[in-house]
Amino acid sequence: MVPRHGHTVNAKRTPEYRSWYSMRQRCLRKGAMNYPRYGGRGITICERWRKSFAAFLEDMGERPAGTTLDRWPNNDGNYEPGNCRWATRKEQMQNTRRAKLQR
Secondary structure (H helix, E strand, C coil): CCCCCCCCCCCEHHHHHHHHHHHHHHHCCCCCCCCCCCCCHHEEEEEEHHHHHHHHHHHHCCCCCCCEEEECCCCCCCCCCCCCCEECCHHHHCCCCHHHHHH
């Protein structure tokens, strides 16, 4: 099946699409390796993003090099506008449950 979102380059999905797809897997697919830490804990995706990659891209914008999707400022919150950012690895490490317990 060919994606219809326009975010493929030489048949490879873009970083933004891969981030969106991974977010959906860990929150919605019970068989996914990370599901227990996300969907299994009740972390959800807003309906707008769950249904549409285009809406996710419109809200988040292009992913800067060296960043990944991060739930911030509320790491226990859902994936939704206002609680997500593109973050560096260092920023991601400061936004973990373990890091907050060590402070």
